[in-house]
Amino acid sequence: MSLRANFEEIVMLSVIGEIGSPRRPFSPYVVTHDGRPVTVPSSGGITYNVRVGDRASGWACDHVEPGATVRNKDADENNALAILSCIGNEAHVVSGEGKGSVGTVTGKHGGAEHLMIDFSPEVLNKLTIGDKIQVRAYGRGLRLLDAPEIKLMNMSVQLLQRLPATVAEDGSLTIPVAGIVPPELMGSGVGSNAERGDYDIQTHDREVLEANGLANLRLGDIVAVRDQDHSFGRGYRKGSMVVGVIAHSDCMVAGHGPGLTTIMTCNTGKLHPVIDPEHANIASILGLR
Missing domain, CATH: 2.102.30.10 (tm1086 (SG structure) domain)
Structure with a gap:
């Protein structure tokens, strides 16, 4: 049986953020699980050579987020971005050189409260930190009609x-x-x-x-x-x-x-x-x- 859901009831709503710069404390080090201090890339920014579909391990990094990292500087607006956005939603670039390009939400990062957006390499090369990304949040309220316990x-x-x-x-x-x-x-x-x-x-x-x-x-x-x-x-x-x-x-x-x-x-x-x-x-x- 194919999946049936209450698709006709679901509201599509805009939420917005911007590509955020990586942020670090004063110390350059993170301490590994086996006690080694290292300095490596972490979350935030635009990651040019790590995309959804690539390996999750084997990188010289810590918590790197594939594609473009998006958040909203206003706490409540970022809550809306983090909660209402769903994996698979369209993400529209609405400012900067990449304006008009469309990407896809691929994940959420708790703690940092970031949203990860996949774009083609051509689009990533046009994006800059601070570009605004508007997500068409579309999925909250979904129910499976034939599998209500899930x-x-x-x-x-x-x-x-x-x-x-x-x-x-x-x-x-x-x-x-x-x-x-x-x-x-x-x-x-x-x-x-x-x-x-x-x-x-x-x-x-x-x-x-x-x-x-x-x-x-x-x-x-x-x-x-x-x-x-x-x-x-x-x-x-x-x-x-x-x-x-x-x-x-x-x-x-x-x-x-x-x-x-x-x-x-x-x-x-x-x-x-x-x-x-x-x-x-x-x-x-x-x-x-």
Whole structure:
């Protein structure tokens, strides 16, 4: 059964931000999980050579965000940008040399409260820090008509309509994922609200990653986390399941790793991930690359 939802009820609303410069404290160092002080790129700005679809690990960086990083300097307006925007939404450049270009929302970064936007390399080269980006927020309020026990969040109409998922007669949903994460690997962001931002897959125990098939995750991968319920905050619940999208790169700091922005959660056992990396990345699902 193909996915049916209340598409005709969903409102499309504008929210706006601007490409924000990277920001750093006075000290040049971050301390890695094994105690090494390093100076590497981090979040913010325009990342020219890391895009959705690229590897999430193996970069000399910490929390790097693919494409253009957008935020609003007004706290409440940034809350609207962070909450109402959904993965897959159109992002329109409305100032600067790239005015008129259109990108796609690919993830959210909690803590920093950033929105990540994918643009083609040609557009990225026209953008500058301070350019205004207006997102057509379109997805809040979505409900699956045939799978009501599965809660959607941060999911755009655009992504849901192209998602290679199926619903069975009993209301269960099967979705291809790049991997299934055990709950003990989840780190920074546990306990916070999943309607915005992300939480991190800890990657510093490489043996565990290899054993679970998680060593080669890509930015934009759709990934499941078992025994997690995000209905009203990120937490442990045996038998529950969460599905999200890898939003930012791996990290060097303890308790951190590639960030996962939630798109689905279910606490009744009706969300079934199937490992199929070839069909589980938004770069191909949304036609970004």
